[in-house]
Each structure stands twice: as C-alpha cells, then as structure tokens.
Amino acid sequence: MVMATKNILVTGGAGYIGSHTVLQLLLGGFKAVVVDNLDNSSEIAIQRVKELAGEYGNNLRFHKVDLRDKPALEQLFASTPFDAVIHFAGLKAVGESVQKPLLYYNNNIIGTITLLEVMAAHGCKKLVFSSSATVYGWPKEVPCTEEFPLSATNPYGRTKLFIEEIFRDIYRSDSEWKIILLRYFNPVGAHSSGYIGEDPHGIPNNLMPFVQQVAVGRRPALTVFGNDYNTVDGTGVRDYIHVIDLADGHIAALCKLNDSIGCEVYNLGTGKGTSVLEMVAAFEKASGKKIPLVMAGRRPGDCEIVYASTEKAERELDWKAKYGIDEMCRDQWNWASKNPYGYEAQDSSK
Numbered sequence: 001m002v003m004a005t006k007n008i009l010v011t012g013g014a015g016y017i018g019s020h021t022v023l024q025l026l027l028g029g030f031k032a033v034v035v036d037n038l039d040n041s042s043e044i045a046i047q048r049v050k051e052l053a054g055e056y057g058n059n060l061r062f063h064k065v066d067l068r069d070k071p072a073l074e075q076l077f078a079s080t081p082f083d084a085v086i087h088f089a090g091l092k093a094v095g096e097s098v099q100k101p102l103l104y105y106n107n108n109i110i111g112t113i114t115l116l117e118v119m120a121a122h123g124c125k126k127l128v129f130s131s132s133a134t135v136y137g138w139p140k141e142v143p144c145t146e147e148f149p150l151s152a153t154n155p156y157g158r159t160k161l162f163i164e165e166i167f168r169d170i171y172r173s174d175s176e177w178k179i180i181l182l183r184y185f186n187p188v189g190a191h192s193s194g195y196i197g198e199d200p201h202g203i204p205n206n207l208m209p210f211v212q213q214v215a216v217g218r219r220p221a222l223t224v225f226g227n228d229y230n231t232v233d234g235t236g237v238r239d240y241i242h243v244i245d246l247a248d249g250h251i252a253a254l255c256k257l258n259d260s261i262g263c264e265v266y267n268l269g270t271g272k273g274t275s276v277l278e279m280v281a282a283f284e285k286a287s288g289k290k291i292p293l294v295m296a297g298r299r300p301g302d303c304e305i306v307y308a309s310t311e312k313a314e315r316e317l318d319w320k321a322k323y324g325i326d327e328m329c330r331d332q333w334n335w336a337s338k339n340p341y342g343y344e345a346q347d348s349s350k
Helices: 016-027 043-052 054-059 070-079 094-099 101-121 155-173 207-215 243-256 276-287 311-316 325-338 342-348
Strands: 007-011 031-036 060-064 084-087 126-132 178-184 186-188 222-225 240-242 263-268 293-296
Touching (some): 016 031, 016 054, 016 243, 043 060, 084 101, 084 243, 101 155, 126 243, 155 263, 222 276, 240 243, 243 263, 243 311, 276 325
Parallel strands (some): 007 084, 084 126, 186 240
C-alpha cells in the first residue's frame, strides 16, 4: 500500500481530537509525528495511543514543541520530510478567550502563521485544518451548509475564522497549496477501549465532559443554560459527533489532498440535532447514574438550534458519521469510569 510510507505531522496531537486521530492514522498505516506544547493535554495520551496502536505504535514520534518556536519547527522539518500536516494545535475555551483575547490571538494565529512559513520553506504544502462550527456565528437557519455567511461571536471563534481567511489568501497567492478546512460540530465520546478520551483542564467548557464529571462524583450537578427555547424540550439543540467518526473524517480529508483540490471546506457532523436533555437521558442510560440538573437562564450568545449539513463531506470525501448518541454516551462513560480524574491522576496513583 502506497500510504504506508506517508509521514504526517500532527500539531496538537496529544489533545482530545488529536490523539484519537493519531491512533486512526497509525492503524491506517501512516507514520505520525506529533508536536504539542502540552498546554492543555497530556503526554500520557501519546503513550496510550502508542499502546493501542500495537505494532503500528513504532510509527509514532512525539516532540514537545510550541508552534511559535520557529527554530524548533525548522529543525523538525529539516530532519523529516512531511507529506502533509494536520493542524489541531490551539487554545479552545470560549469563556477564557473572552477574558484573555491576546493569549488566544497570539497562540492560535501566530502559531499558525509560523507553521505555514516553515511548511512553505520546506515545500510541504498540504494541510488539513481543525476549524469549527463557531465560524457560522448564530446561524439564521439549519442545517448549516458550507456556504453560510461567516461570523464569530467570541475571540476563540474569531481565531478560527481569521485562520480560515489566512488559508484562503495563501491558496490565492500560491496555487500549489492543497488545504482542507474541517468545520467540526460537537465532538463527544472516546475510543471504545476507554483508554483515551477527553480530559479538560479546569472547568469543562462543553456539555459532555461536564456530565461525565457529575457522573463520577466530581461535580454535584449539571447546570442547564436555558430551558425555554423553541425546541422539543426547551433546551438547546446541537449536532454531536463521535470523536472516532471525526478522526476518520481527517483521514478521508488527507486522502482527498491527493486530488486536484484547492482550498476546500467541509462540515463534519451527523446532520442531526440532539437536545441537552436528550443527551443527558442517553448518558444516564449508558452509565446507570442519575445526573442532577440545575436549570439556569440562557447564556448570552448561545443559539437555539445548530446542526450540520453533511452532504458535501458525504459526496466529496466519501465520509459519513457511523455512530449515534447511544454509542457516544457508552464510550464516554467507559472512559470516564476508568479514568474519573483523567490522565494525570490515574498515573500518579500507580
């Protein structure tokens, strides 16, 4: 198989989505080099990916590098010829981005620019970028198609939007680039082994890690923001996607970079909306735990209903999400029950 020798650089590969994608890459016969500054991730995730990959684990290398460290990146590209880059690295907490906008602009945008400069200098011009459905702002209708107008409602979302624009400009300036921007909806779940999963530092920003922390007794209750929306049960509706489906979407995008493609955008979601209460009910069923709820007012800036149109990815990437919310909750609980305090706590108790 030709793929077997492909060398892929994965930035932010120790993070939640990155680690699952690295595992799927290895199992697909790729070689992966991960760079991560471990700011919001753990090197234990990389060790576990190596173990889960079995014999393919030897095709994984890890370097603790911040993308803004240009000499370190230069050294890496000089020593390894890369076929393509999957770019996950970035800070991603919406609330924190409002408090610390400069931190987000510096890390996410300058990190990306430095990466692109080094890639161009070494003739590596194939890239898959981890973008986000936040670039749709508050969509007026659903499902969201890739042609929707773009806007962002917070500094984190703006970094994704600005980086997308940088990629579009780069492609316009040099048509040798092949770039795919993947706009994720709401990634949840974990690898079925329960060995790797989402381990947010501090207070979780997303629904599922919060539910999981309530289920394992780390938090007393789940706060539901807004129960008076015009939805099935009054709570907000989102498009949740299993992290393994998402990881497989990146492999499909990588394969697409071999075609004559310029700078293309694809949504990765299931194309279905699920309300907060439906998700909680599915998690209770999977875990056998009751999740106490506290109802609170709507959060400013939250949309009522957001879900993806996935037709373009299905048509052009030959990719479609396989897993539903029952599998997402089953795998999330398997990870949570085996690692109630995430990676670090598990390790220190050995």
